[in-house]
Each structure stands twice: as structure tokens, then as C-alpha cells.
């Protein structure tokens with residue numbers, strides 16, 4: 252758990268807990284033993300702390316926070332023990348020094364880091380704060396503004412930046428351990444007082460009060476209901492306003508508040524869920540453990556519209572050479588301009604700028620209208636209009652032109668992968684790679700396997716997600732896949748609530764207060780109402796193909812709301828036309844304002860259809876929208892479309908703006924309690940028997956009947972045969 256060795260007068264303590272030397276109780280005990288041993292040995296003149304496998308430490312063992320033998324109190328005293336040592340202690344930082352790992356380094360008198368090391372206090376991202384005196388030491392070392400930024404955002408910073416901030420004393424390109432031992436030998440006998448951070452004053456700011464006031468406003472705005480950033484702020488503020496020991500007391504109090512909050516549990520669940528979905532499997536037995544990815548040395552993107560542009564940008568950022576193809580020269584030029592603009596902006600954000608991206612080099616990014624140029628690519632991503640006939644035509648062409656083994660991916664948001672694959676001679680190489688808009692920003696990549704998709708194809712798509720720094724989630728093929736399928740009933744309920752008496756701004760407010768970045772109506776206006784309209788016309792739910800005499804508010808015996816269709820018929824497509832569920836300052840404007848026209852349109856609509864307007868409270872808005880979405884999630888799990896609730900949660904957090912501190916929809920359901928979710932769905936379903944989305948799923952009922960088991964046991968209540976795939 253920690254090895255103790257000697258390099259002449261220097262004691263070397265090496266933290267060992269693979270893969271990232273997380274600070275478990277055993278590691279902390281071994282570290283303490285090592286320190287005491289070094290202290291007691293008169294031949295030891297200095298100490299060096301490092302980590303096994305060229306990684307310092309990723310911090311406290313997160314799993315330990317939910318175990319009965321919690322160790323959160325153990326680290327702070329060890330950091331103090333390090334700092335109070337009469338022999339100089341040097342931290343040799345390789346790989347990562349995060350959270351408690353960095354706090355250990357802050358206790359050391361000197362810090363030396365490898366040039367590629369990363370440092371940070373990411374506790375805020377798992378709902379906590381640096382509770383081992385880190386909120387008190389860091390501002391004393393690097394000043395209040397930089398410390399506040401690191402602690403409230405949790406960002407990782409590279410060693411070069413750490414050096415500029417004064418977080419480390421030195422960076423090295425070669426052997427960090429040898430350099431640290433050299434430094435330890437050099438500083439033997441030098442006074443340690445000035446190196447003890449707890450004794451240092453915080454560097455004063457001329458306008459401390461004003462700085463803190465403004466910083467708090469910024470932190471609160473970014474937190475959107477998440478508790479940890481604000482409590483991190485309070486702890487750092489204590490460092491600025493109180494002596495060290497009092498600041499530490501305050502830090503501990505605030506840490507306990509966070510530790511026992513539901514938010515920390517939710518965020519830690521989300522951390523492990525994101526890692527769990529990497530271990531994908533399918534009902535047919537394909538799995539991450541046996542499937543190997545193919546290399547992707549060159550790729551292609553077809554269609555440079557909204558999605559294609561972002562996908563190209565993502566691939567260029569991942570350093571994958573590619574061909575970008577459009578249907579004609581006019582679209583190509585438009586697409587090329589848009590891509591170049593995005594890439595210029597990305598390059599400006601990057602450390603080494605445009606050279607690093609190299610997008611002006613035609614050998615790395617080629618624009619064309621010639622399909623034959625795709626003959627040597629390893630992977631194609633199709634992002635043309637959402638139209639089955641067009642997609643089939645393109646896939647047919649691809650299976651003839653591309654080299655054998657090339658992966659053929661579609662970015663469809665809902666269409667049947669098997670039908671697309673049927674147009675090719677290689678359905679095993681066809682797979683859905685569903686990016687989210689804007690594709691170069693959103694982290695989610697929903698990966699959809701069809702009936703014939705090979706395990707290699709899935710592994711390759713997962714590898715691509717990793718290369719693009721995205722979270723890949725493997726799911727089965729059904730209309731809308733996981734994310735959009737769960738979104739349909741949610742949006743449907745939102746529209747039904749308008750019919751019954753609510754307003755877009757009231758519904759959005761409730762869901763934004765819950766923590767969504769955008770409520771359903773603001774989101775629809777942003778995405779464009781015409782997208783869903785086109786899809787409903789294709790499905791024969793509206794438009795010319797709707798049989799004459801179909802009741803306005805019913806389709807196949809189920810409740811239907813024509814409200815979105817009516818808006819589209821008026822040319823109200825959302826932001827792009829300056830009007831949708833809201834009005835905007837101009838076409839393409841972004842500031843949504845409630846629209847009196849829409850309010851009177853709604854009352855006229857209710858009169859026409861003899862709907863009695865009623866007051867709808869916040870609880871009903873929240874429950875009908877969220878519980879119908881969750882209910883669909885249970886149906887998805889029961890059908891074997893996703894292999895666990897974590898998949899649904901990771902999809903919602905990373906693709907749909909679900910507030911991470913609520914752990915995703917299925918985790919949220921587990922915190923509400925499944926019996927309550929079921930009872931509410933039953934109640935709403937009785938009032939609205941013609942809405943299938945409110946009818947409780949059989950799987951939800953089964954789990955309630957089984958006594959509301961914890962989320963990690965849910966899948967064990969499904970029989971294998973339930974998979975439809």
C-alpha cells in the first residue's frame with residue numbers, strides 16, 4: 252500500500268494502490284507509518300513521496316465515501332503530519348495529483364512535477380470539497396483568485412500552468428524521481444518555516460470584498476442548483492478571513508454537509524456510471540472483453556449541415572485525417588466555410604493553436620463532392636437529411652465504393668439501423684453513431700448496434716468515442732434509440748400540459764428549476780420545430796397523408812396534440828424563424844420572451860376543442876414530464892435495449908442536459924422511491940387513460956412488488972428472455 256525505501260540520506264515513500272494510487276485507509280496507514288519511520292531514523296535527513304507506476308495519486312478512494320468504514324477524517328491529520336516534519340519532504344508528481352493526492356503534495360515542503368503531469372482539486376465534481384485542508388493551503392500558495400478557480404471548477408491543470416501559478420517549484424522532462432531526490436538532498440538543513448503553507452498569509456488583494464462578492468455571483472450562476480461549488484467557495488472564503496486552524500474547522504463542517512447530501516451520492520454514482528458503460532455488452536453475448544477495435548487511420552463525413560460540421564471538427568481535433576463530402580459544390584462551399592470557422596475558433600482555444608490542428612493541410616482534411624475519394628477510408632459517418640430513402644441510397648453506394656471492412660456509421664436520430672444496413676452488402680459493418688448538437692461540444696455518442704452489427708464494429712465505435720474525448724454508450728436499435736425515445740413522452744406531456752391550461756414559460760421554469768439547462772419548449776425552439784414536424788409527416792401523423800376524418804386530437808385511439816404542427820404551419824420553427832413557443836428579437840435570435848400571440852392562440856385552441864382551462868401546479872408539471880420519461884426508461888430496460896440504468900443516466904447527463912447532481916433519470920427515480928413513481932403514474936394514467944406514456948411499465952411494477960430494491964440490483968429482476976433483440 253506504500254513502499255518504504257532509502258536513497259542514501261533520503262527516505263522514499265511510494266504510494267501503491269493500482270491503477271491510480273487512490274488513498275484508501277490502508278494507503279493512508281502505510282503513509283503515516285513511513286513518515287514516522289523516517290522521522291525516527293536519525294540517518295534519514297529528508298523524505299521524498301511519490302506514486303507507483305508513474306502516477307502520484309488520484310485522491311481519496313471515492314468508493315470509500317459510501318462505505319461504512321469512512322476514512323474522510325484520516326487524511327487531513329496526515330497532511331499536517333507531513334507539513335510539521337522537521338525533515339524536508341519533497342513530492343515527486345508524475346501522472347496525476349488530484350484531490351487528496353494534491354493535498355498530500357501541498358503538505359510537502361517542495362513539489363517537483365513531470366512536464367506531463369496533471370494537477371487539480373476535482374472534489375467539487377463529485378459533490379464534495381477538498382476536505383484535507385486543501386481549501387486552506389492552496390490559496391496561501393497560489394493566491395485567492397487562482398485557488399478559487401481551481402477549487403470551484405475542479406479543473407485539471409497541466410504542470411506547465413502549475414509552474415506559472417507557483418503550485419510546483421520545478422518541472423522536469425526526464426526522471427522526476429531522480430530530480431526529486433536531488434532536490435531533497437539539496438535542501439537538507441535549510442529552514443522549513445517559510446515552506447509550511449499553513450504558516451503563510453494569503454496574498455492580499457486590494458479589493459478583497461468586491462472580488463469575493465463578484466466571485467460568489469459567478470459560482471452560483473454556474474452551479475445551477477448544485478451545492479458543492481458554493482460550499483467550496485465558502486471554505487476558500489474562510490481561508491481569506493480566518494486563521495488557518497479556524498479555516499480548517501470551517502472546511503470540515505462544510506465537508507460534512509456535502510458528504511451527507513444526496514447530491515454527493517448522485518455525483519459519485521454518475522462518476523462510476525460513466526466508467527461502467529465502457530464495459531459494454533449485448534444480449535447476443537458480444538462484449539468489450541472479447542471484441543477488439545479496428546484502427547481508424549482515415550475517416551469520411553457525408554453531409555456538412557448542422558451535425559456534419561461539428562462531427563468534422565471533432566475528428567480534426569482528434570487528429571484523424573478525413574474527407575468531407577457534400578451533395579454539390581454550393582453545399583460544399585457553404586459547409587467548408589462553416590467547418591473552417593468552427594476550426595479557427597477551436598484552434599484559438601487550444602494551447603498550441605492552429606498548427607496543432609493542421610486543418611489547412613489537404614492531406615488531413617479534404618473537401619469533395621466525389622464519392623470515389625472514399626475508397627480508402629476506414630470509417631464513414633453519414634449525416635445527411637433524416638430520410639430513409641436517401642440514407643439507403645447512400646449506404647448502397649458506400650458498400651460498393653468503400654474498401655472491405657470499412658465501418659459505415661449513420662448519425663440518424665431515430666431511423667431503423669437494420670433497414671439502413673439492408674441496403675448494403677455488409678450489414679455487419681453498419682452501426683449508428685448518434686452525435687448530439689453541437690457535435691464538437693456535446694460529450695455523448697450513442698452507439699447503436701443492429702441485428703447484424705459485428706462486435707468489432709461496436710468496439711471500433713467505442714474506440715472512436717474515446718479518441719474524440721466523448722462518452723460512448725452502446726444501445727440497441729429501436730425507434731429513437733434510448734435518448735430520443737425517452738424524450739418523446741417527456742415532450743408530449745409538456746405539450747399536453749399546454750392544452751390543459753399551462754404556458755411554455757411555466758413548464759420550462761419548473762424543469763429549469765429542477766436543473767435542466769433548458770426546459771422542453773426552449774429546447775424545442777433551439778433545435779427547430781420543423782425537425783419533429785418533418786418526422787411526424789413521414790410517420791403519417793400529420794400533413795397530406797393523414798386520412799380524411801382523423802380526429803384532430805387523436806391518432807390510433809391515443810391522445811395526440813396537433814399544437815406543434817399548427818405552429819409549424821404558421822412558419823413558427825423556433826429560433827431560426829424568430830418565433831416558436833416563444834418570440835425572439837429576430838430570426839436566429841437567442842433571447843426567448845413569452846409571446847402574447849401564443850397565449851391567445853392557446854386559449855383560442857382550448858375554446859375550439861372545448862378544453863376546460865385549469866390551474867396546473869409545479870408538482871404536476873414536474874411529475875408528468877419526468878415520470879413519463881422515467882417510465883419509458885423502464886420499458887427500454889425491460890426490452891434489453893440498454894444493459895443497465897447507468898446507460899440511461901449517462902445518456903441523459905451527457906446528451907440532454909440532465910442535472911448531474913441528480914444522478915440521471917433512473918438514479919433520480921431510485922431516490923424518489925419507485926413506489927411513489929408508480930403511484931403517481933397510476934394516478935395520472937387514470938385521469939388520462941388515452942396516454943400510453945403514463946401507463947406504468949410492467950418492469951417498474953415488478954420492482955415495486957419486489958420491495959423497491961436498490962438501483963444496482965434492478966437488472967437482476969429481469970429474465971434473459973425479455974430481450975427483444
Ligand SMILES: CCCCCCCC(=O)CC(=O)SCCNC(=O)CCNC(=O)[C@H](O)C(C)(C)COP(=O)(O)OP(=O)(O)OC[C@H]1O[C@@H](n2cnc3c(N)ncnc32)[C@H](O)[C@@H]1OP(=O)(O)O
Nearest residue numbers: 273309310311312313314323324350351373381382383526
Ligand atoms: C473531514 C475531512 C475529510 C477529508 C477527506 C478529504 C479527501 C478529499 O479531499 C477528497 C478526495 O480526494 S475525493 C477524490 C478526488 N479525486 C477525483 O475526483 C479524481 C477521480 N478520478 C478521475 O478523475 C480519473 O479517474 C482520472 C482523470 C484520474 C483518470 O482517468 P482515466 O480515464 O485515465 O481512468 P479511470 O478509468 O477514470 O480510472 C481507472 C480506475 O480507477 C478508478 N478510480 C479513479 N479515481 C479513483 C478514486 N479517486 N477513487 C476510487 N477509484 C478511482 C476508476 O473508477 C477506474 O476503475 P473502474 O471504475 O473499476 O474502471
Ligand SMILES: NC(=O)C1=CN([C@@H]2O[C@H](COP(=O)(O)OP(=O)(O)OC[C@H]3O[C@@H](n4cnc5c(N)ncnc54)[C@H](O)[C@@H]3O)[C@@H](O)[C@H]2O)C=CC1
Nearest residue numbers: 554555556557558577578582634635636637662663664688
Ligand atoms: N440537428 C440535430 O440536432 C441532430 C440531427 N441528427 C441527425 O443528423 C442527420 C443530419 O442532420 P442535420 O445536420 O441537422 O441536417 P442538415 O439538414 O443540417 O444537413 C444535412 C446535410 O446533408 C447534405 N446532403 C443531403 N444529401 C446529400 C448527399 N446525397 N450527399 C452528400 N450530402 C448530402 C445536405 O446538403 C446538408 O448539408 C440527420 O439524420 C438527423 O436526424 C442527429 C442528432 C441531432
